[in-house]
Amino acid sequence: MGVGMELCRGSPMQGEFCVEQSPTLLQRFIDELGLKATEIIEEANRIALEEGVESISRQHFLNLRQGRASATAERIYIIVAAVRSLSGMLIRATDLFLLQPATTGAAPQWSQAFGSSSPTPVSVSSYRRISGAWRSMVTDESRLTDVNEFEALYTEYGVLLRSIAIRRYSIPPDDAEALVHDIFTAYLQRQSHVRELKPWLMGAIGNASKDYLRKRKREEPLLPEHDQTADQGAEDKAERWMVKMTVATVISRLGEKCRETLRRYYFHEESKESIARELATSPGYVLQLLVSCRKRVREMYDSMRSSK
């Protein structure tokens, strides 16, 4: 009996979710992000202890990875939380598990069944629009319009794709951004052909990254564990990095005047007088602007941190 034969034969048991094909989404994530199964299990069980829910055994986790078992909602929760914690990415349960039936595509067409006269396999490029699939993947809210769903997909799933390019293939962040953008653009041209968007995008980023490396004749990419951190010093460093990145995100959301005034004053170390001349205003106004912009940054920063 092949792998996963016991799964999805009929409706999954109530309260359980069907885990899908091999390689499963979970397995693909683990591979793509270079995570270690033992670390995920440890982290999941730490979270389980904190939350007072059932922990997960190594064997059960292995079975889930191989698509040979199903998981309760609680176990899905601790695994997703563990992967989030280890990868630093806002991964959803639907990124790791098939929690709802796949949208049905066009039924494969056969002109004849094998055995009647000659075998004819299914026709190959059945088309299907997948906006419904986006909906189920990107958000649970069906009120969003398609373009918003696309935007959400680009923003949220793009993070994962960039991480794969950067972490697994050691591609510089700027280039990883460009690769991800190219993949989304390529997708738009082929959307009628693509059936399962998420794994398709993951396959695409993998091939785009490999092509990038081939063209640059780079050596083997660093393994993900090379840049993993564990000691306290590293954790502090990571926390400082988080602060800096949060500030960067906040600054990028400020209006241009605020952002550029902060940049000139702090980063370029221009004087208030110089900035005032450029803005055709008084140094006092620049000071006032700096104070209010910093205050705004602080407020946005607090708001972002408290929402995490």
Add this chain to the structure above:
Amino acid sequence: MKNHVDDDKLSAYTLAPSFCDDREEIEQHLSRCTECRERLQLCEEIESAFRDPDVWAAVDQVRTRSARLEAAREEYLRIEKEDADAEALLEPLLKTSSRFREADIDGDSRFHTAAVVRKLCLAAHARHEKLPQFSLLITNAACRIALQLPKGRRERRLVLALAIRERANAFRYLGRFADGLKSLDDAEKLFDQSPGTDPWDLAIVGYIRATIYMKCERLSEGAELARVSALAFREYGDSLRELSAIMAEACCFALAGEPVRAVAAFERVIAIARTTGEREMLARALQNAGVSYLSAAEPSKAVPCLVEAMSIFDEIGLATERARSMWKLATVLAGEGRLAESARQLDEARAELLRLGLGNDAALATLEWAEVRLSLSQPEGVADACSSIVIEFESEGMRRNASVALAYLHETLRSGSATPTIVREVRAFLAELRSRPEIPFEPLLGKFSPGVS
């Protein structure tokens, strides 16, 4: 200072302590208040972040990403609009082939968009099976329009590739395999602009090519190409196409007379289809595995496959395939020597196949029924049933060969010399005729000249 230091004061203190009027008070409070010290530390970190080149690089990166997102958003909206326009233009024209031909869309500049090409490919794909000539007409128009798109437009090359690939598919359905392979060669060369998705696009080309090889009896090439395509589809998590490709590989093995390898491949499809929930694919793989088990002389393994296939076809409402599974089960019964039971089931299956319009299958099932009845020494009704057999073939040569074989059968039935072996011989010949159209009928038992009654 009894109360905590407010954020404004902390911020000002961070910026320039000497400018704070109540500096001493603030410092005294900070010396005993952990919470305010932590808030001050955060203020200092934010202050320090303002001076950090990494932060400003990240700001620029985020802003570039926003620009990219905006570009992607615009692209999405542009394609949506183009698609909607194309749909409105094409929808009334695609109702019949004559209307489509009369519209002469490649001479009308309103139709010269990438979206029209994409929609035409979609429309052709939906018609390959039932209206292959129409689908070829559509794909030819798609190719001509793609060629007329402005050369500078970046999507021109891609939509041309898609159109040519779809035309190859149309040729495949029409049995114009050489034309199909030529189109695939052309399409292949055009998928070279998107490293992330080229392997997937090329895998689709490879899959179509594999199915053509299968039809042309280039079976080992077909099996290998299908296997490679399946691996590429797997990489993209495209499970349905992966299954289709493995199925093609299995069919190549089956046609090559390698039922054991075919069964192994069909079993792979079955295993994957069970986990992905592809019910129709599962049923077809089960049916094919059942037939291959029969070829491998393992009827005990064929039965559960065929029974499950029949049940799934029944459940999903595929009556034609259900009837075929029923027919194959009757074949198993005959193989097990349960002739009376087999004859009953074959009779039922042939009537059902005929009712569903599957004339050729009904004819072959009727011959099988005749063979079983003769084996049971129950020739009543056999001659009548066989005289009503009609088999449709595409070419004149095939029709002539089929007529010769049937005439021979009718003659032996009329003269009372028909035996189960003769019926089996004719049945095997007719079943093979489509894949070997050039071979004339030559009965093994005794000489036979067409036209001699």
